[in-house]
Each structure stands twice: as structure tokens, then as C-alpha cells.
Amino acid sequence: MYKTRNMLGHIYMVAFLLFLLLPLVVMSGAAFNDSKLPTVVPWKGFTDRWFIDLWNETRVWTAFRNTIFVALGVVALSVPIGTAGAILINSISGRWRATLYGLMVAPILIPGVVIGISTLLFWNNLSVGSGLHLSVLGQVSYIASFVMLLVLARLQSFDQGLEEAALDLGASHAQVMRRILLPHLYPAIGAGAAIAFFQSIENFNVTLFTRGGADTLTVYVFSKVRSGITPTINALALILILVTLVAAAIYEINRRRNARIEAAREADARRAEEAML
Amino acid sequence: MGEVLKRYGAGLTTAIILLTVFWLLILLILPNLTMFESSFRPYLPVAEVGGPKDVYSFGNYMNIFGGEVPMSIFGIEVLVSARVKIFILTIFYAIVVTVIAFIMAYPLAYYLAKVVSPKSLPTLFLLLFVPLWVSEVLRSFAWYVIMTLKGPLNGILMQIGLIEKEIRWIDGYSPVVVTLVYAYVLFMLFPLYNAMQSLDSNQIEAAEDLGSPWWRTHLRVILPHAKPGIASGAVMVFMLSAGSLLVPAIIGSTTGNWFTQTIQGVMLEEQNWNGGAAFAFLLLIVCTLIVVLAMWLFRVKLSDIAR
Numbered sequence: 001m002y003k004t005r006n007m008l009g010h011i012y013m014v015a016f017l018l019f020l021l022l023p024l025v026v027m028s029g030a031a032f033n034d035s036k037l038p039t040v041v042p043w044k045g046f047t048d049r050w051f052i053d054l055w056n057e058t059r060v061w062t063a064f065r066n067t068i069f070v071a072l073g074v075v076a077l078s079v080p081i082g083t084a085g086a087i088l089i090n091s092i093s094g095r096w097r098a099t100l101y102g103l104m105v106a107p108i109l110i111p112g113v114v115i116g117i118s119t120l121l122f123w124n125n126l127s128v129g130s131g132l133h134l135s136v137l138g139q140v141s142y143i144a145s146f147v148m149l150l151v152l153a154r155l156q157s158f159d160q161g162l163e164e165a166a167l168d169l170g171a172s173h174a175q176v177m178r179r180i181l182l183p184h185l186y187p188a189i190g191a192g193a194a195i196a197f198f199q200s201i202e203n204f205n206v207t208l209f210t211r212g213g214a215d216t217l218t219v220y221v222f223s224k225v226r227s228g229i230t231p232t233i234n235a236l237a238l239i240l241i242l243v244t245l246v247a248a249a250i251y252e253i254n255r256r257r258n259a260r261i262e263a264a265r266e267a268d269a270r271r272a273e274e275a276m277l
Numbered sequence: 278m279g280e281v282l283k284r285y286g287a288g289l290t291t292a293i294i295l296l297t298v299f300w301l302l303i304l305l306i307l308p309n310l311t312m313f314e315s316s317f318r319p320y321l322p323v324a325e326v327g328g329p330k331d332v333y334s335f336g337n338y339m340n341i342f343g344g345e346v347p348m349s350i351f352g353i354e355v356l357v358s359a360r361v362k363i364f365i366l367t368i369f370y371a372i373v374v375t376v377i378a379f380i381m382a383y384p385l386a387y388y389l390a391k392v393v394s395p396k397s398l399p400t401l402f403l404l405l406f407v408p409l410w411v412s413e414v415l416r417s418f419a420w421y422v423i424m425t426l427k428g429p430l431n432g433i434l435m436q437i438g439l440i441e442k443e444i445r446w447i448d449g450y451s452p453v454v455v456t457l458v459y460a461y462v463l464f465m466l467f468p469l470y471n472a473m474q475s476l477d478s479n480q481i482e483a484a485e486d487l488g489s490p491w492w493r494t495h496l497r498v499i500l501p502h503a504k505p506g507i508a509s510g511a512v513m514v515f516m517l518s519a520g521s522l523l524v525p526a527i528i529g530s531t532t533g534n535w536f537t538q539t540i541q542g543v544m545l546e547e548q549n550w551n552g553g554a555a556f557a558f559l560l561l562i563v564c565t566l567i568v569v570l571a572m573w574l575f576r577v578k579l580s581d582i583a584r
Contacts, residue, residue: 005491009388013401016385020408023419023459026429030422038422041432084296091280103301109512109568110561111520113537117557118308121315121550141304163284173286181285202412204523205537209544218414218523225418225527234422237415244410252403 024241031234038231050235060236063215066132070207070216071200073136074143078196079189081140082147087181089148090155105149107142112205115141120210134210135203142206143199147192154188187258194251198244316555337555340543360539367536368563370450371519374457378465378514379507381458386469386506387499391478409463417527420456421447424528450533453525457518464517465510472506473499508577512568519564536560 030038034047054060085104089097107115119138120130128134158181166176182189204218211219217240224233282290317333325331341364345356348365357365389401408416423430424446431443446452476499484494500507525535540560544553572578 006392009384009392012384013388013393016381017404019459020405020463023416023423024408024411027415027419027422037425037427039425039428040422041427041429081296081300084293085300088281088293088297100301103305107305109516111516111537111557111564113520113522113540114309114312114557114561117540117544117550117553118312119304121554122308122311124550125311137304141300141308144300144304160284167284173284173289177285177289198410202414204414205520208522208541218412221412221414221418222523222527225414225421233418237418240415241411244412245407248403248406248410256399 027234028238028241030231031238033231036230038229038234050231053230054232054235054239057232059215059220060217063217063220066214067201067216067218070132070135070139071197073133074139074200075193075196077136077140078144078147079193082144082192082196083151083185083189085144085148086151086155090152104145106145108145110142112142112203113209116206116209119206130210130212132207132211132214132216134212135207135216138206138210139200139203143196146195146199147189150188150192150195151185154185158184194247198247312554313558315551316558318551320549320551337552338559340552341556341559360536363534363539364536364559364563366450367519368567370454371457371515372567374454374461374518375465375511375515377454377458378462379469379511381462382465382469382510386466386473386503387495389466389470390473390476391481405463405466408459413460413523414527416460417456417524420452420459421528424452447528448530448532450529452528452530453533453535456524456528457521460521460524461514461517464513468506468510468513469503470506472503476502504575504577508572508575511571515568516564519560 026040027038029040031050032046032048033040033043034045034049035042089100089104092100115138119134119141123134123137124130162180163176166180171179202218203216204222207216207219208222215223217236221233221236224230281293285293316337317335318331319334319336321328321330341360342358344359346359346362347354348357348362349355350365389398393401422428426443426445426447430446431440434440435443480498480502481494484498485491489497520537521535522537522541525533525538526541529535529538536556537560540553540556543549543556
């Protein structure tokens with residue numbers, strides 16, 4: 001009874017993973033097919049010409065540069081904003097906290113179209129024209145929420161007594177922030193920066209309405225898909241997937257190493273405590 | 278508040294407050310208020326803005342009407358405007374996506390939370406996260422590659438003899454629904470998993486020992502416990518699907534238009550920003566109302582979701 005049920009579970013898990021991953025494999029495979037259309041059947045032979053075409057396309061390079069600039073801008077703004085929001089909300093309680101929390105989480109749910117249009121109209125009223133700077137501001141408005149949630153979760157495990165001890169021992173306010181609170185928050189801030197970076201690269205809805213005439217990679221891919229597709233898009237897709245996979249792997253390895261170090265430290269502390277008794 | 282001041286001093290506290298105010302006021306509240314205000318103003322040439330013709334009206338919202346087309350709602354034929362029809366279908370299919378995502382994610386969430394050995398969990402999660410790291414535009418494009426007329430889906434089906442002629446898959450709303458489910462099912466899976474993981478396995482065993490068949494255990498023990506997870510997953514998937522522009526734009530055909538595409542057309546092709554603002558606000562308010570209604574129906578509180 002249990003065995004068949006577990007077996008079904010394993011099968012379903014594998015099927016689900018195939019459903020998630022096969023489309024990406026098919027798409028990547030089409031990057032190597034020597035056919036004018038992006039497809040894997042019929043297979044017309046292996047080629048690397050789509051990668052060469054991609055390399056020679058100047059629009060991709062501009063779009064790539066823009067994407068990185070926007071992402072860096074989003075990280076630079078959303079990390080301090082999200083962290084400040086988390087510290088603030090962690091220190092208040094009652095009805096205000098619920099209202100503020102609701103406001104800070106809401107942008108995650110607001111459709112990107114709405115964020116894009118409202119950002120465009122607001123800054124346009126202030127005579128700030130559209131362009132990638134507005135894309136940055138629009139994206140920050142919801143990406144800061146992710147940073148806030150991550151930092152807030154980390155704050156739950158923070159011992160505020162440490163700050164009080166530091167203050168009692170004569171530390172300045174800036175020292176309390178820099179030497180005690182921020183070091184505790186660094187893992188969450190790092191994760192927040194990584195998520196902000198990738199969310200920004202992914203973003204389409206906000207960027208589409210605020211970008212003016214500038215390209216980012218997602219907008220470029222989108223316009224390419226709408227107007228005559230060639231497998232250069234698949235080549236670009238494969239490269240992007242590989243880059244994100246490597247980044248994800250580095251992030252994961254780093255996370256596991258940190259978790260191990262922290263576990264070891266805790267074990268040390270426990271041993272020391274036991275030795276004292 | 279006083280806590281912050283005591284710990285970090287006046288300078289840092291001001292910085293913290295200013296950053297938060299900048300975020301909530303300048304990036305969030307004021308733009309949305311501007312959009313709301315603009316949505317009531319007519320679309321005028323630049324020279325006439327602020328002139329006598331620039332008065333508030335519901336004109337932009339009325340634009341959704343006009344150009345009647347037939348539509349069948351639960352088998353009843355009615356005449357509605359083309360834009361209203363697209364709006365209704367967008368909401369309807371976003372709900373369909375949410376339901377399918379739930380049906381697909383539920384067994385897997387249970388499996389991950391209660392069946393699989395905890396040792397293999399990190400690896401499984403890493404694999405599950407891969408598509409999340411890949412851009413949405415590429416994930417939609419992947420399905421485009423699969424479902425094109427000469428694509429692998431038709432190729433395989435013809436190879437094994439299930440169909441004789443290529444089927445035009447990219448037609449109507451089904452390819453959009455499939456791709457949206459693919460894009461957002463993980464946003465259902467993770468909250469469900471979190472909710473189920475916090476359920477004490479002894480409760481399941483107790484139900485089984487007392488003779489409850491597996492389906493009743495799920496219905497009476499696991500489902501009620503997972504309700505907050507279901508709610509947050511459903512809200513997320515519904516809002517993402519209804520607000521998606523990429524997926525329908527890439528994989529939709531002329532017979533499968535999404536309301537976001539209507540907004541995009543008004544904004545970027547007609548360059549009627551106030552009209553676009555009205556439609557965007559309409560989308561936001563209707564989606565929010567549906568979420569509130571669903572939460573009231575299933576008796577979930579916002580605080581359950583935002584845990």
C-alpha cells in the first residue's frame with residue numbers, strides 16, 4: 001500500500017521535473033540545428049552559426065549593456081531601501097505595523113503593467129521623460145519588497161541584547177549599525193542583492209512601458225520573437241540559461257558552505273558551554 | 278519607533294525613515310494616485326492639456342464598450358463589446374490557470390513535505406528552482422518552439438501515429454493557459470509545501486489508524502491545514518497570470534488575446550496614456566476584488582497569507 005503510493009510519488013516527481021526542464025532542453029537544442037526556423041525536428045545537422053550571428057549583432061550588445069546597468073541600479077537602490085523598510089517594520093508593532101507591512105508587500109502582487117504605467121505617468125507629470133532610469137525606479141518599487149521580506153526574516157533571529165550591550169559599553173550609534181546589526185544581516189542582504197539582480201534582468205512589464213526607446217535583453221528577445229524569429233534567439237537563450245545556472249550553483253554552494261560554517265560554530269559554542277558546566 | 282532612535286541615533290533613524298518614505302510614497306503611492314487621476318482625464322493633444330476641454334469624466338472607462346461581438350457565457354449567447362469579452366476571458370482563464378496549478382502542485386507538495394527522504398530535498402529543490410532562474414520570456418519562447426506548426430510536439434505525435442496532419446496548437450487560449458501554468462506553477466508549489474511541512478505527521482497517522490481512507494485524510498486533515506498556503510499560492514498565481522503580458526504576447530494568437538495586450542495597445546500603439554491608465558486601473562481593481570472575494574468565500578484572512 002505505502003510502497004505503491006511512494007512509487008507513484010516518485011514517478012510524479014520525475015514527470016514534474018521533466019515538464020519543467022524538457023522545454024528548456026528543447027529550446028536550447030534548437031540553437032544547434034542548421035535550420036532557418038527555431039526547431040529540433042527535422043534535425044538538419046549541427047551548426048554553430050547562430051552563435052556567430054548572435055555575436056555579430058550589435059543590438060544584442062547594447063541591450064546586454066543596458067540590462068546590466070539597470071540591474072546594478074536596481075540593486076543599488078532596492079537593497080538599502082528594503083533593508084531600511086525591514087528595520088523600521090521590525091521595530092514597530094500594532095495596527096501601524098500591519099498597515100505598513102501590507103503596503104510593503106502589496107507591490108509584489110500589483111500587475112507589472114500597472115507599475116509601469118503609473119511610474120511613467122507620475123514622472124512624466126514631473127517632466128522626467130521615459131527611459132531606463134524610470135525602468136530602474138519602477139522595478140525598485142516592487143523588488144525592494146523581496147529584499148524587505150528576506151531581511152525581515154533574518155531580523156527574527158537577531159538578539160537585540162547585543163546592541164544594548166554595545167551601547168552600554170560605549171559604542172556609537174554608527175558602530176552599533178556597522179559592527180553588530182549589519183554583519184548579522186549580511187547573508188540576507190547578499191541574497192536580497194542576488195534576487196534583485198535577477199528579478200531586474202527578468203523584468204519585462206515595467207520595462208516595456210518605461211524604457212522609452214532603449215532595449216533590454218528581455219525586450220530585445222520579445223521584439224525578435226514577434227518579428228521574424230531565427231535560432232539566434234535560441235543561442236542567446238542557451239547562453240543565458242547557462243549563465244544563470246552557473247550563478248545559481250555558485251549561490252547554492254556558497255549557501256551550503258555558510259550553513260556548514262554556522263552549524264560548526266554553533267556546535268563549538270555548545271561544546272564550550274558544556275565544558276564550562 | 279523610539280526603539281530605532283535609541284539604538285541607531287537621530288542621523289541613522291532619519292535615513293531609515295527617509296528611505297522607507299521614498300519607497301512607499303514616491304515609488305508607490307504617488308504614482309498610483311497619479312495613474313488614478315489621469316485615468317479620468319481625456320486624451321488630448323499636448324497644446325490642449327490643462328485647457329477648457331481637460332475636464333474629468335468617465336470617458337476613458339467607457340472606451341471599453343463599443344464594437345459588440347457575440348459571446349457565450351455558460352451557454353447563454355450575449356452581445357458584449359470586444360474589449361469586455363477579452364477582459365472577461367482574461368479573468369476566467371487566469372482562474373483556470375490557478376486551478377490547474379493547484380491540482381498539479383498539491384500532490385508534489387505533499388510528496389516533498391511528507392514522503393520523500395529529507396536528505397534528497399536540497400537537490401530536488403535546486404532542480405525545481407532552475408526554471409525560476411530562467412527568464413520568463415525564454416520560458417514562454419520555449420513553449421512557442423515546442424508548439425509551432427512544424428515543432429517537436431507535432432513531430433512526435435505524427436511519428437507515433439496519433440495524428441495524421443499537423444495540429445495548429447497556437448490558437449485560442451489553450452497555449453496561453455499551458456504556458457502560464459508552466460511559468461507560475463512553482464509559485465503555487467512553494468507556499469503549499471511550506472504549509473504542509475508544518476503539519477505534524479502524527480496527525481496523518483492518527484487519521485489513518487482510525488480508519489480514514491486516504492482521500493478523507495487529505496480532505497479533512499491535510500487540506501484544512503494547508504489552507505493558508507493554498508490561499509497565498511492561489512493569490513500569487515492568479516495575480517501573476519491575469520497581469521502577465523509576456524506569455525500571451527509571445528504564445529497567443531489573434532484568437533487568444535489577453536487584457537494586458539489591450540492595455541499595451543492603447544498605451545504604446547495609440548499613445549493614449551490616460552486611456553491606458555484607465556484600463557490598467559480597471560485590471561488592478563477587478564483583480565483585487567476577486568482576490569478579496571475569494572478570501573472571504575474560503576474564510577482566509579490576509580494575516581494568514583502574509584505569514
